[in-house]
Amino acid sequence: MRDIDIDKLAKMIDHTELKSSSGEGKIKDLCVEADQFGFITVCVNPVNVKFAAGQLKDSDVLVCSVVGFPLGMNTTEIKALEAKKAVEEGAAEIDMVINVGAMRDGKHDYIKADIEAVVKASAPAHVKVILETCYLTDEEIIKACELSVEAGAHFVKTSTGFGAFGAFAHHVKLMRETVGPDIGVKASGGISNIKDAMRMINAGATRLGTSAGIVILEGAKLLKYATDSWLEPEIPCHTCPARSASIAKLPKALYQYYTNKCMKCEYREKYNKFYE
Amino acid sequence: MRDIDIDKLAKMIDHTELKSSSGEGKIKDLCVEADQFGFITVCVNPVNVKFAAGQLKDSDVLVCSVVGFPLGMNTTEIKALEAKKAVEEGAAEIDMVINVGAMRDGKHDYIKADIEAVVKASAPAHVKVILETCYLTDEEIIKACELSVEAGAHFVKTSTGFGAFGAFAHHVKLMRETVGPDIGVKASGGISNIKDAMRMINAGATRLGTSAGIVILEGAKLLKYATDSWLEPEIPCHTCPARSASIAKLPKALYQYYTNKCMKCEYREKYNKFYE
Numbered sequence: 005m006r007d008i009d010i011d012k013l014a015k016m017i018d019h020t021e022l023k024s025s026s027g028e029g030k031i032k033d034l035c036v037e038a039d040q041f042g043f044i045t046v047c048v049n050p051v052n053v054k055f056a057a058g059q060l061k062d063s064d065v066l067v068c069s070v071v072g073f074p075l076g077m078n079t080t081e082i083k084a085l086e087a088k089k090a091v092e093e094g095a096a097e098i099d100m101v102i103n104v105g106a107m108r109d110g111k112h113d114y115i116k117a118d119i120e121a122v123v124k125a126s127a128p129a130h131v132k133v134i135l136e137t138c139y140l141t142d143e144e145i146i147k148a149c150e151l152s153v154e155a156g157a158h159f160v161k162t163s164t165g166f167g168a169f170g171a172f173a174h175h176v177k178l179m180r181e182t183v184g185p186d187i188g189v190k191a192s193g194g195i196s197n198i199k200d201a202m203r204m205i206n207a208g209a210t211r212l213g214t215s216a217g218i219v220i221l222e223g224a225k226l227l228k229y230a231t232d233s234w235l236e237p238e239i240p241c242h243t244c245p246a247r248s249a250s251i252a253k254l255p256k257a258l259y260q261y262y263t264n265k266c267m268k269c270e271y272r273e274k275y276n277k278f279y280e
Numbered sequence: 281m282r283d284i285d286i287d288k289l290a291k292m293i294d295h296t297e298l299k300s301s302s303g304e305g306k307i308k309d310l311c312v313e314a315d316q317f318g319f320i321t322v323c324v325n326p327v328n329v330k331f332a333a334g335q336l337k338d339s340d341v342l343v344c345s346v347v348g349f350p351l352g353m354n355t356t357e358i359k360a361l362e363a364k365k366a367v368e369e370g371a372a373e374i375d376m377v378i379n380v381g382a383m384r385d386g387k388h389d390y391i392k393a394d395i396e397a398v399v400k401a402s403a404p405a406h407v408k409v410i411l412e413t414c415y416l417t418d419e420e421i422i423k424a425c426e427l428s429v430e431a432g433a434h435f436v437k438t439s440t441g442f443g444a445f446g447a448f449a450h451h452v453k454l455m456r457e458t459v460g461p462d463i464g465v466k467a468s469g470g471i472s473n474i475k476d477a478m479r480m481i482n483a484g485a486t487r488l489g490t491s492a493g494i495v496i497l498e499g500a501k502l503l504k505y506a507t508d509s510w511l512e513p514e515i516p517c518h519t520c521p522a523r524s525a526s527i528a529k530l531p532k533a534l535y536q537y538y539t540n541k542c543m544k545c546e547y548r549e550k551y552n553k554f555y556e
Contacts, residue, residue, distance in 0.1 A: 024351040024377075024443075025415040025531050027385035049353030051379055073351065075300040077325030079365060086358045101300075103327055109303035139301040166442065167300075255301045 008224050013201070014042040016210065017217040018068050018097075018190070022049055022165065035059035043217055045097055049073070050090050057094025068097035068132075071122060074164035076101030076136065080118045084125035091129045098122065099132040099161060099190075099213075104139045107148055108255070115148065119155035132159035132190050132211075137175040138168040138245070139254070141261050145175060149182035159211065163193030168253035170194030172245040173207035180208025198223025199234075203243065241275040284500050287318055289477070292486065293493040294344050294373075294466070295319040297328075298441065304331060311335035319493055321373055325349070326366050333370025344373035344408075347398060350440035352377030352412065356394045360401035367405045374398065375408040375437060375466075375489075380415045383424055384531070391424065395431035408435035408466050408487075413451040414444040414521070415530070417537050421451060425458035435487065439469030444529035446470030448521040449483035456484025474499025475510075479519065517551040 019038040021030055031052045038046045039060065045068040048056050053069045060067060069090035072083040087098045100122045106114050123131045133152040137145055152160050160179050162171040170193020179189050191204035192213030201212055201220045214220065241247065246269075249262035266272060295314040297306055307328045314322045315336065321344040324332050329345045336343060345366035348359045363374045376398045382390050399407045409428040413421055428436050436455050438447040446469020455465050467480035468489030477488055477496045490496065517523065522545075525538035542548060 022351070022353075024353055024380040024412060025384060025534075027381040029385075030381075049351060050355050050358065051353045051382075075298070075325060075349065077298075077300055077327045078362060079326055082326065082358065082362045082365065085361060086354060089355060089358065104300040105303040105306075106327075108301060109305075136300060255299075258301075 008202075008227055010221060010224050011042055013224055014217070014221060015044045016205070016212055017043045017220065018045045018047040018192075018211060018213045019043040019065075019217045020047040020165075020192075020213050020215045021052075022047065022070060022073070024049075028052075028055060031056055032059060035063075035065070037218060038065040039063040041218060041221060044211075047097075047099065047213060050086055053090050053095050054093040066096040067094050068099060069095040070164075071098050071100040073099070073101055073134075074136075074166035076103050076134070077105065080121045083118065084121040087122045087129075087131075088125040091126055095129055097130050097132065098126045099134055101134040101136060101164060102148060104136050107135075107140060107144055112147065112151055116151045116155045119152055119157055123156040130158035131156075132161040132188070133157045134161045134164055134192075135179075136164055136167050137162045137172070137179075138170070138193075138248070139258065141258065142175075142178055145178055146182050149179050153183055153187055157187070159188035159190050161190035161192055161211075161213065163191075165193040165213070167193070168250065169245065169248035171200075171204055171209075172248075173203045173243055174245055176204055176207035176209050195220070198227060203238075239275055240271045241269075244269075284478075284503055286497060286500050289500055290318040290493070290497060291320045292481070292488055293319045293496065294321045294323040294468075294487060294489045295341075295493045296323040296441075296468075296489050296491045298323065298325055298346060298349070300325075304328075307332055308335060311339075311341070313494060314341040315339040317494060317497055320487075323373075323375065323489060326362055329366050329371050330369040342372040343370050344375060345371035346440075347374050347376040349375070349377055349410075350412075350442035352379050352410070353381065356397045359394065360397040363398045363405075363407075364401040367402050371405055373406050373408065374402045375410055377410040377412060377440060378424060380412050383411075383416060383420055388423065388427055392427045392431045395428055395433055399432040406434035407432075408437040408464070409433045410437045410440055410468075411455075412440055412443050413438045413448070413455075414446070414469075414524070415534065417534065418451075418454055421454055422458050425455050429459055429463055433463070435464035435466050437466035437468055437487075437489065439467075441469040441489070443469070444526065445521065445524035447476075447480055447485075448524075449479045449519055450521055452480055452483035452485050471496070474503060479514075515551055516547045517545075520545075 045066040047068040072078045171191040190211035191209040195214040196216045246262040321342040323344040348354045447467040466487035467485040471490040472492045522538040
């Protein structure tokens with residue numbers, strides 16, 4: 005684990021800038037950095053795709069655009085059109101958000117058709133399906149992964165970074181187990197250092213979405229100096245999504261789901277004490 | 281101020297549910313409540329417009345949809361199509377988000393054309409332009425209001441509720457002063473009780489976007505029992521947007537703008553002590 009291949013790690017990172025307050029200067033910097041550090045893509049909002057593609061025309065860094073972002077509550081028709089336009093303007097990858105409300109309502113046909121339409125409109129670009137795992141139960145995450153694969157998606161992805169919380173290894177592992185080895189799993193949201201990144205990769209992620217790519221690569225270079233304690237297994241409750249479950253931010257039923265899970269968890273006596 | 285007209289107040293409120301985790305049940309409740317309490321609209325995501333319009337077909341509550349929400353970083357073409365489709369499906373009002381990054385970059389022609397395209401695509405529905413005031417300086421807010429009026433918008437609106445912070449009376453006042461008496465001003469984001477609501481209305485808001493409409497109406501009924509202390513003028517620093525300015529959430533230049541403003545503020549000796 006200490007001998008991480010820095011170039012390989014860089015090629016797993018979508019170098020990301022999705023804040024609405026970021027102007028062209030930020031996107032220009034993002035492109036320069038991506039080229040310099042060897043990231044696989046820059047991930048930008050639709051309005052920045054053309055500009056980013058122009059900046060990167062002499063580089064092998066790809067452009068990734070988001071669709072229906074970050075709420076996923078646009079109609080299928082608009083999502084498909086948005087994807088098509090982004091691909092025309094130079095996007096090689098499309099990260100779409102599912103309609104989380106419909107997923108929670110159990111409208112599986114709708115979810116599948118929504119993804120299918122974007123996959124079709126995006127071809128030959130690859131599509132990542134953002135599940136926004138913070139708002140779903142484990143069972144819903146599994147089902148959403150199955151629907152994504154059936155609909156022809158190339159990746160499933162945890163989070164937008166704008167939800168109640170971001171990527172957790174628990175969810176990444178679940179997603180990897182569900183989609184098998186041939187579909188990509190992208191972890192995103194709150195990945196801010198090499199420890200976060202390694203946790204996601206060890207759980208099965210093949211792609212990381214983060215704005216901390218440079219910090220992560222710097223951390224990777226320092227790994228060889230890490231003490232053994234740094235590499236010890238983590239306390240399970242400390243990396244459990246239940247820890248981020250807050251009644252202020254989650255639907256009531258989902259908050260209840262997490263409290264019930266905690267109560268029955270094998271670690272409840274040892275670490276938990278209900279969120280300590 | 282104690283004799284507030286409850287019905288008039290209800291007719292100023294867009295009863296709002298924009299969370300991605302909210303399914304059809306929540307939207308149904310929203311429509312029932314809006315009809316029962318006499319709110320002017322329900323404000324929902326595009327994917328819920330048709331359903332809400334169906335629920336409200338025998339009511340005089342209108343449907344308001346959001347466009348390019350909440351980041352505003354879609355292309356103009358997609359925003360216009362999204363607005364058109366929402367109106368076709370039953371939306372009578374469209375709340376669009378500007379491209380905040382472009383506004384901060386000073387691309388005024390772009391901003392105006394973006395709004396114009398949505399106004400045109402939405403007719404006869406009215407358009408509210410969400411400035412996302414948390415990411416703009418006072419000068420940028422004034423300019424964005426001018427561009428909105430020039431582009432034919434019917435309202436300017438403070439916030440999405442998904443940004444760094446929501447509506448402040450300071451911004452509402454600025455917007456009202458800029459657009460004059462004939463354009464609507466909608467305050468939204470963090471308006472959770474009658475005190476917040478009155479503060480916005482006193483600053484010049486003619487519409488409130490909130491998910492706390494029922495709580496606000498209940499509060500209004502209790503106003504006649506309020507003690508005099510409740511009605512005293514508020515300490516200026518307590519209701520100043522600078523108070524919510526955080527380096528973690530705002531662009532660095534904007535954070536600097538707020539700290540500079542605080543340093544020169546007329547209240548700096550009396551209340552401020554730099555955020556106390």
